[in-house]
Amino acid sequence: MAKAKIRVVVVDDSALVRSLLTEIINRQQDMECVGAAADPLVAREMIRELNPDVITLDVEMPRMDGLEFLSRLMRLRPMPVVMVSTLTEQGAEITLRALEMGAIDFVAKPRIGVSGGLQELAGEIVDKIRTAATAHVRRREPVAPANATSVPSHTVIHHEKPAVALPRLSTEKxxxxxxxxxxxxxxxxxxxxxxxxxxxxxxxxxxxxxxxxxxxxxxxxxxxxxxxxxxxxxxxxxxxxxxxxxxxxxxxxxxxxxxxxxxxxxxxxxxxxxxxxxxxxxxxxxxxxxxxxxxxxxxxxxxxxxxxxxxxxxxxxxxxxxxxxxxxxxxxxxxxxxxxxxxxxxxxxxxxxxxxxxxxxxxxxxxx
Known part of the structure; x- marks a missing residue:
């Protein structure tokens, strides 16, 4: 009996990225893209109808950003998610927040030359989808939004660290x-x-x-x-x-x-x-x-x-x-x-x- 393919839903507001990811996924013998959504609201219905094994999720999208959608998904219907992030400082911070919320992994897409860049990353993308399909996903409670304080999300707060105490631990290790x-x-x-x-x-x-x-x-x-x-x-x-x-x-x-x-x-x-x-x-x-x-x-x-x-x-x-x-x-x-x-x-x-x-x-x- 043939092993069931990994069923993937792609969520990205870029028609080009959706097309590229769909083609990359469908080239693999062990997976198929069963749906592609331009925003999280469409994706929500697709997930409900198609019951995919993994979704790839962009961060910046219309009607609901990827982090808000991820937070709801991990609270209400936990499933493996691979984030598709931009290779920027802000993109890195948002990606780390997505991992904190329960995303399994991420792919850093290039800011320019997206078509060629994603094709070069094809092996990494499908490897991460395969890994995500085997991952242990746990229900997550909502994480406080990054703008819950008056400090911008990209600002790093360096708290005062206590001075290193006299060695009560074995600090030669x-x-x-x-x-x-x-x-x-x-x-x-x-x-x-x-x-x-x-x-x-x-x-x-x-x-x-x-x-x-x-x-x-x-x-x-x-x-x-x-x-x-x-x-x-x-x-x-x-x-x-x-x-x-x-x-x-x-x-x-x-x-x-x-x-x-x-x-x-x-x-x-x-x-x-x-x-x-x-x-x-x-x-x-x-x-x-x-x-x-x-x-x-x-x-x-x-x-x-x-x-x-x-x-x-x-x-x-x-x-x-x-x-x-x-x-x-x-x-x-x-x-x-x-x-x-x-x-x-x-x-x-x-x-x-x-x-x-x-x-x-x-x-x-x-x-x-």
């Missing part, structure tokens, strides 16, 4: 995090409970250039630690989190007694740049037992083999469990590689890490 699909919200869940004296944190989240600046700024406004894009040659400090810039790998190196960030635009690894494999392998080679590994939600196997290398070098590793993942791909592969010491729900990862760090700093041994 460095926490290394890898994530992909669903990772932006998973990373927020891990970082926001971190105290200001937490060890340094280095992060690779699969994300294109132009989006990681907004991602880092958003996290910095929410966290007690400092969060920023990593800069080449920068010293890695406790109380800070460093995110691999989109389109660049991040790895760790040693400079005297200090750890430093190396940011480079070398070839993609496992089809990704940044790649979790690059960060985790450097952690195995440079940090050894001073590393703590965390593998979060994501499709594929990027970082799984290198996480096992981290374990073999003395790292202690946490992997997100299937029930709390949006996509249980990268965590599953890490487990299959024997890289995990503990497999935990997302909400339990940070408490477990902090308990281990606290025990390490006071000389209490953890059983492995």
């Amino acid at each position: 460095i926490i290394c995090i890898g994530a992909s699909t669903g990772g932006t919200e998973a990373i927020r869940e891990v970082l926001t409970p971190m105290p200001p004296d937490a060890p340094a944190i280095v992060i690779t989240q699969h994300m294109p250039a132009g989006f990681t600046t907004s991602f880092a700024n958003r996290l910095d406004s929410l966290c007690k630690i400092r969060v920023q894009e990593a800069r080449n040659g920068e010293r890695i400090l406790p109380g800070h989190a460093y995110i691999a810039p989109g389109g660049h790998h991040l790895r760790l190196s040693r400079s005297g007694s200090n750890y430093v960030a190396v940011v480079e635009d070398t070839e993609p690894v496992n089809r990704h740049r940044p790649s979790v494999e690059v960060l985790f392998r450097s952690a195995a080679q440079v940090l050894g037992p001073n590393a703590i590994g965390i593998m979060l939600t994501g499709m594929g196997a990027d970082g799984a083999a290198a996480m096992r290398e981290m374990k073999d070098a003395g790292s202690y590793n946490y992997v997100q469990d299937e029930a709390s993942c949006v996509v249980f791909g990268m965590p599953r592969m890490a487990i299959q590689h024997g890289a995990a010491h503990e497999v935990l729900p997302l909400t339990q990862i940070t408490p477990a890490v902090l308990a281990r760090l606290s025990a390490t700093s006071t000389g209490v041994r953890h059983r492995i």
